[in-house]
Amino acid sequence: MKRSFIKALFLTVLLMSSPTLLHAQEQESFQKLVKLPLRAGGYDSFLTLMRININESRKEEGAISFTLFGKDDSYTVYLLERFKNKTAWEKHKESVYARSTDGISPAATMNLLEETTLKEIPEIPAEDTEEIAPEENTQNSIEWFTVAPNTKTAFIEVMGKAIPKARNATGNLGYNIYQNADNPNEFIVIERWKNPEVYQTHLQNEYSIQLDKELEGLITKDTNHRKEVLKNISE
Template sequence: MTTTIGAAIRSMALAGTAAILLTPSLNGPASAQDAAPAPVEFHATISVKPEAMDGFLAVMRENARASRAEEGNVSFDVYGREEGGNELFLMERWADRAAVEAHGRTPHLQAVVARVDGDLAAAPQEQPLVRLSPMAPEKPIANPAATRNVAVTIHVKPEMRERFQATLLDVVEPSRAAPGNLAFDVYHHADDENAFFIMERWTSVAEHEAHLEQPYNEPLNAIFEESLAQPLGEGRRLLKDLAPS
């Protein structure tokens, strides 16, 4: 893979310098942002060459550990699929754009960037997010290795967006109050308000599966299929925590 300026920018984006820095319009006019700094939240998917996975993951884990200690970091999570494989999934939350810019200059991020051209099997995919559910206090995680983590991307028909969003948001608080829930956050893609993203954390597989059977999900289940603009397919990922705090 040939090193280019574009590749370096993508590399920094996947590890913490969000593409949002290059496209301020995603979160509104720059003047508004300057007046009221807004949180920056995004996820990224990274496909790693099988033979490079151990080395790349070690550097990414150190990046996650050091990033969490940065003043402007809210959270930095690294996941892999429950079934294994060589795909990493990052979920990052930063206090504001200034925090992301500062992160872009850190040695632990640059250590990730230095490995990208040799270790990745494909260009990373990064998605800036717009939060729809209110921010909730973080809950302590006693056993991160046992958690069930669910990332879901749902593309809905434009005519169903408002109804789907309202019904989805009605599920947030009952889900957060359910036994074993650690987080339940709802977003839409910054560049597509018809693409919803849900990030869930549960203390165990059993508690996640019990949540799916609860009656508060029934209104959403009732409109789910008719709302889809495309099959769910790879939009739902079951993940394991690869870089616990």
């Protein structure tokens, strides 16, 4: 009898909490960073189709931003897509233009694409990125950090002090940090700057120098700590 009562109570609490949990999930933004190592022969056609996808996706009510990054000397591109919640992203994936891009991705990338689902960090919420035209001379970077579990809180605190200063720096177009949804010890920082000159000035500012010092000992020394300097090739 006692076990039946406890089981019933547990089910009642679960049912009562589920709508709240679902509501909380609906309030969370949804981000994906997709690495697409394209074949040389398929690069131009894929880029044309992807740009149509980006242009149409940006019109969706649930979309926050859609940006494609790449290099002049590389056929590997990175797609950052941000939506107001996961439901909006799932609706987007059913669109004709999204399905068309997904349809040719396996052949264009030789099945080597990598997807990372990103979570906002409550202490350092993401902000909208300023768009400028033309984008050819902008400086963009994606940097991966892996921290030990016991240094994660300290890492977030250190980044939380530096990021507002970087966002207020001259020429900054956006500076956001995300957590890997599948690996809570991995963080991805995406910076956007008006041009390489203001980016170099940012690196020499006191807050950047202090950030480098405070990160010592917090980041694990492994191959996951890498940085890509890229161009915005969305248009």
